[in-house]
Amino acid sequence: MKLYTLLCASLISTALSAQTSVTVSTGPGNAAQTYYSLANGEQGSAELASWDLAFEISGFTSAIRVNTAKGVQAFETPAAISEWSTVSAPDEANWQALYDSETYWSESALSNGNNLSEPDGFNVGWGTYNIITHTIAGSKVYVVVLLDGTYRKLRINSLASGTYSFTHSLLDGTDEQTVALSKSNYTGKNFGYYSFDMGVMDLEPASATWDLVFTKYTSIIPFPAPTAYPVAGVLQNKTVDALQVDGVDPMVADWNSAPFDSSMNIIGYDWKTFNMETFVYEYPTDRTYFVADRTGNIWKLIFIEYGGSANGDMTFTQELVSSVGMNESAPQRDLVIYPNPSSDGRLNIVLDTDVRNGVISIFDMNGKRVGQQQVNGTGSMALLPLELNGLEHGIYLVRLVANGVQYTSRVVLQ
Numbered sequence: 001m002k003l004y005t006l007l008c009a010s011l012i013s014t015a016l017s018a019q020t021s022v023t024v025s026t027g028p029g030n031a032a033q034t035y036y037s038l039a040n041g042e043q044g045s046a047e048l049a050s051w052d053l054a055f056e057i058s059g060f061t062s063a064i065r066v067n068t069a070k071g072v073q074a075f076e077t078p079a080a081i082s083e084w085s086t087v088s089a090p091d092e093a094n095w096q097a098l099y100d101s102e103t104y105w106s107e108s109a110l111s112n113g114n115n116l117s118e119p120d121g122f123n124v125g126w127g128t129y130n131i132i133t134h135t136i137a138g139s140k141v142y143v144v145v146l147l148d149g150t151y152r153k154l155r156i157n158s159l160a161s162g163t164y165s166f167t168h169s170l171l172d173g174t175d176e177q178t179v180a181l182s183k184s185n186y187t188g189k190n191f192g193y194y195s196f197d198m199g200v201m202d203l204e205p206a207s208a209t210w211d212l213v214f215t216k217y218t219s220i221i222p223f224p225a226p227t228a229y230p231v232a233g234v235l236q237n238k239t240v241d242a243l244q245v246d247g248v249d250p251m252v253a254d255w256n257s258a259p260f261d262s263s264m265n266i267i268g269y270d271w272k273t274f275n276m277e278t279f280v281y282e283y284p285t286d287r288t289y290f291v292a293d294r295t296g297n298i299w300k301l302i303f304i305e306y307g308g309s310a311n312g313d314m315t316f317t318q319e320l321v322s323s324v325g326m327n328e329s330a331p332q333r334d335l336v337i338y339p340n341p342s343s344d345g346r347l348n349i350v351l352d353t354d355v356r357n358g359v360i361s362i363f364d365m366n367g368k369r370v371g372q373q374q375v376n377g378t379g380s381m382a383l384l385p386l387e388l389n390g391l392e393h394g395i396y397l398v399r400l401v402a403n404g405v406q407y408t409s410r411v412v413l414q
Contacts, residue, residue, distance in 0.1 A: 019319040020317065020318055023314065025307075026048075026216065027311070028311055032045045032048060034214045035210040036212045036213070037211055039297065044210075046203040048067070048070055048215060049067075050201065051067055052066070052194060053144075053193070054067070054108075054192070054193050054194075055164050055183075055192045055193075057191060057192055058207070062159050063106045063111050064108050064109070064110035066144065068109070068230075069230050071147050071230075072146060074097070074099075074110075075096060075142060075144075076112060076113075077141045077142065078094060079140075080140070084141055089171060090171070097228075098112050099220070099228050100217075102219050102235075102265050105190060108125075110142065111126070124136055125140075126139070127159070135158055135161075136160075137157075138157050138158060141155050143171070146196060151170070152170060153168065153171055155168075157178070163180050164180070165178065165179070168196065186202060188206040189207055190204060208294060210237055211236065211293045211294060212235065212236060214233075215235065217233070217235065219265075231268075232312065233271075234267040234271075236264045236265075237264075238264075239370065240294055241260035242260060242261060242267060242291045243261065243266065243290040244287065244289055245289075246284070246286060247286050249286065250287070256358075259373060260372055267289050267303075271287065283303060287302075289301040295369070297320060297323045298320075299319065300318065300321045301319075302316060303316040304317065334408070335399075336350040336409070337349050337350070340411050341412035341413070342388065342414065344389060345387060345413055346386075346387060347388060349386055349400070351383075358401060359401050360398065360400050362399075363396065363399065364391075364394065364396055370396070371388065375402065386398070393414060397409075398410070
């Protein structure tokens with residue numbers, strides 16, 4: 001038994017320290033968007049130019065993204081949806097240019113102007129939520145300019161019973177088409193896609209299978225003035241958090257040094273810069289990324305090469321530095337949390353010792369990490385607030401790792 005334990009410990013240590021070099025390609029001209037799992041490699045690829053609109057699928061979400069990275073332009077007109085026929089000629093001077101958020105998947109071009117963060121906010125941008133019928137009715141008219149210069153006006157009619165209904169036509173009203181895109185046809189995926197040329201499309205792998213997408217996307221470059229510009233980089237999947245550590249030798253960079261961030265562009269595109277004098281890409285030598293994948297494992301990534309638009313190759317090293325299920329050998333103690341059960345997701349952790357460089361992780365019963373926060377210098381007998389609001393009702397595992405000890409407790413959200 002002792003020999004078996006030692007062998008297991010050795011295998012775990014080796015797995016956690018192994019560093020692997022990986023190249024993921026977006027192809028010449030960054031023409032592909034490639035989905036990647038840190039544990040299982042590439043999970044699929046789709047042509048970036050194949051789609052124009054992306055409709056959010058999961059839960060009660062309603063974001064509609066526009067593929068400006070391929071050169072499509074999107075505008076919001078001043079016209080209400082009832083004034084559809086009045087939008088009949090190009091008028092960019094009086095239209096507002098729209099872009100998807102590069103920070104959150106659910107903040108999209110057509111979500112512009114939403115007020116969901118306000119106390120009684122029901123405006124999702126393209127329409128208004130009805131609390132009685134639980135449907136969203138469209139309220140705006142948009143114009144999309146395609147790659148060939150064609151102008152098409154667009155209205156989102158509704159999102160009802162899990163189905164998006166939208167209409168588009170040429171500005172003079174001809175070639176009008178009404179399309180339905182049902183969320184149920186894309187269960188388990190982030191988005192369903194639409195091409196003005198090809199119609200409704202299913203392009204991405206199941207969300208549970210990938211952590212990162214290597215792609216071209218639109219970023220707002222801050223200088224010399226804020227400008228929308230297509231960039232090639234890496235975006236995180238929903239519920240995949242990341243941390244960028246600068247100014248530290250990657251050999252000693254620590255994933256406990258700061259909180260992880262849910263912004264999807266923590267890796268982004270700026271791990272590389274193009275030297276205009278030498279005409280080669282350069283990479284910071286003191287930058288490290290840590291990525292918490294969809295199962296709670298934490299990976300260390302260092303980007304080392306980019307092939308440019310010639311081949312779209314992005315090369316990095318990856319290393320597993322913390323894994324769910326690999327810390328059972330550490331001393332374990334119960335974590336005191338109250339109230340438990342909780343009806344509002346607001347809890348308190350009772351700490352009976354000083355905690356420095358601790359990490360609290362919250363896992364669902366499938367082992368997926370759904371939250372994380374850092375703890376540092378709390379002092380003994382302290383109360384630490386823990387917010388679980390926003391999570392579905394059910395049972396969750398709360399784990400605190402600090403001072404070489406693992407504290408755990410199960411909590412119930414009613």
